[in-house]
Amino acid sequence: MKTRTFFLLFALTIIACQPKESVDILITHAEVIDVETGEIWSDQMIGINDGTIVFISDDDAKDYNAKETIEADGNYVIPGLWDMHIHFRGGEELVEENKSLIPLFLANGITGVREAGGDMTQKIFEWQDAIEAGTMKGPKIFTSGPKLDGPGGTWAGSIPVTTQEEAFEAVDSLIDLGSDFVKLYDSRISRDAYIWILEEAKRRGIKTSGHMPFSVLLNEAVEAGLGSVEHLYYVLKGTSTEEQEVTDDVIAGKASFWGSMNRLMATTTKEQEQAAFNLLRDNNTYVTPTLYIGNVLTYLKEVDHANDQYLNYVGDGIIDTYQGRIRSALNANEEFTQMRIDLNNTFVNLVPKLHKAGVTLLAGSDCGASNSYVYPGESLHGELKALVDAGLPEIEALKAATINGAKFLEVDSFYGSLKTGKSGDLLILNDNPLEDISNSKNISGMVLQGKVYTKSDMDAMLESVRKK
Known part of the structure; x- marks a missing residue:
């Protein structure tokens, strides 16, 4: 019994010491829309490094080190x-x-x-x-x-x-x-x-x-x-x-x-x-x-x-x-x-x-x-x-x-849909555009070239060109 307990504790220690995967941006609890099939992948995590998607996964048991984390909270993600x-x-x-x-x-x-x-x-x-x-x-x-x-x-x-x-x-x-x-x-x-x-x-x-x-x-x-x-x-x-x-x-x-x-x-x-x-x-x-x-x-x-x-x-x-x-x-x-x-x-x-x-x-x-x-x-x-x-x-x-x-434009190997190895340029929408296409403009955030823009950031872009 002691031997079994020792090996169990040893295994848990090894797992705990495993290095966490690092990503620049981690998006959690996202409803991801596959624009090629129309499917919605529920409760997904998206990892982005250097502007490229490195994973889309529903494995929320895995832990990551992220420079920036976005809690999508059930919102919809599209390219x-x-x-x-x-x-x-x-x-x-x-x-x-x-x-x-x-x-x-x-x-x-x-x-x-x-x-x-x-x-x-x-x-x-x-x-x-x-x-x-x-x-x-x-x-x-x-x-x-x-x-x-x-x-x-x-x-x-x-x-x-x-x-x-x-x-x-x-x-x-x-x-x-x-x-x-x-x-x-x-x-x-x-x-x-x-x-x-x-x-x-x-x-x-x-x-x-x-x-x-x-x-x-x-x-x-x-x-x-x-x-x-x-x-x-x-x-x-x-x-x-x-x-x-x-x-x-x-x-x-x-x-x-x-x-x-x-x-x-x-x-x-x-x-x-x-x-x-x-x-x-x-x-x-x-x-x-x-x-x-x-x-x-x-x-x-x-x-x-x-x-x-x-x-x-x-x-x-x-x-x-x-x-x-x-x-x-x-x-x-x-x-x-x-x-x-x-x-x-x-x-x-x-x-x-x-x-x-x-x-x-x-x-x-x-x-x-x-x-x-x-x-x-x-x-x-x-x-x-x-x-x-x-x-x-x-x-x-x-x-x-x-x-x-x-x-x-023959660049679909990198752009146009959300897949591992493709561009991480994406939008987070508050509501489902497949139910009402007007939801395409109800944006809560954007990732572009590996940078995160909140809705406030996007509003500021608009105001930056307002005529005096």
């Missing part, structure tokens, strides 16, 4: 959210105002953004480097650099492409610049130049994203390599039985972009819709619906934004850029205004159909200068709600703002 369509732009005079938008993303739990082209590429690269080095607080930024368009394109900073040689040179220049993907725009680009760019980018192995000129068929763009379709105008075109006729009329100068919308909406059929959706799905072409900005811009005449809270946090120079779209909306005739309403409703109805057909969706707000009243940070939560209101399941909306974006 940090990514806004997959934003802009930094407006010229040299608006560089500082654009930089001041960055805290708005963090204050809303946005830990990654895909910047879809503008005119301050070098500054964005500087911000990327500073954020990576930890000398500046901000989300991880992926950027296209300058947009590719035709001569005299709408947006400042765009690279004009007219010949096949220029297409090759433009794609090369973006790769050499360090762009994360190629963004195409459709204000002046020719049919041939558009296809040449897509084919060259595909050959070079760099992702593409963009608008689509109406001189091109949806299947031509997708088969040439368009990686993600930004906005739903171009999907709508592909669902029309008169897509070829509209394309021919645009090429002949007999039809315009906006002037074709009623015709496209009137000639959509279920069979043609399914063919377009299958095309997108089978070619792994992503779609960014941008419903929220559609809702905002469609009703600029009816909705008074004068008391929007975020006008206090956005620079006056950027707010001045809102006037272009506002004037257009106020000056539009009744027929055009009704067309925009019908079009917006059509886009809302497309979203659940795309999902049902297996097309991968991305959540993007299109916030930035010139896009009236679509504010950085909060607009991504507006997009999530708009997607769910359109009929998308809550888990699919979360995927669109987490794992889907990481997959598009």
Whole structure:
């Protein structure tokens, strides 16, 4: 008996002397949402070292040394959210105002953004480097650099492409610049130049994203390599039985972009819709619906934004850029205004159909200068709600703002979901977003690049850019 007692005490002594596992951050009693499956792992501990998850476990008997412990107390943990369509732009005079938008993303739990082209590429690269080095607080930024368009394109900073040689040179220049993907725009680009760019980018192995000129068929763009379709105008075109006729009329100068919308909406059929959706799905072409900005811009005449809270946090120079779209909306005739309403409703109805057909969706707000009243940070939560209101399941909306974006950018081995060995950028939510997607903005804390931010810290980020 004494011998048995001795060995028992010896074993307990050995166990007690075992070194505890050390972690930088320990989160306890968390409800972890697996965005890939929709499962909730209850009462979990999450260990994070150097910004990377080293374990997720329900073994609460194990003891850890943690530099910082967060008691989640049954709150819900999700990956940090990514806004997959934003802009930094407006010229040299608006560089500082654009930089001041960055805290708005963090204050809303946005830990990654895909910047879809503008005119301050070098500054964005500087911000990327500073954020990576930890000398500046901000989300991880992926950027296209300058947009590719035709001569005299709408947006400042765009690279004009007219010949096949220029297409090759433009794609090369973006790769050499360090762009994360190629963004195409459709204000002046020719049919041939558009296809040449897509084919060259595909050959070079760099992702593409963009608008689509109406001189091109949806299947031509997708088969040439368009990686993600930004906005739903171009999907709508592909669902029309008169897509070829509209394309021919645009090429002949007999039809315009906006002037074709009623015709496209009137000639959509279920069979043609399914063919377009299958095309997108089978070619792994992503779609960014941008419903929220559609809702905002469609009703600029009816909705008074004068008391929007975020006008206090956005620079006056950027707010001045809102006037272009506002004037257009106020000056539009009744027929055009009704067309925009019908079009917006059509886009809302497309979203659940795309999902049902297996097309991968991305959540993007299109916030930035010139896009009236679509504010950085909060607009991504507006997009999530708009997607769910359109009929998308809550888990699919979360995927669109987490794992889907990481997959598009081909960084899902580290970002986009909460798994051992992956990024520890995450949000702690007070309530379950799978029950109400609006809970995505009910944030109690955030971990970003291995640092803990309380709700008070996040509120302070917002207040740091409040205008005096």
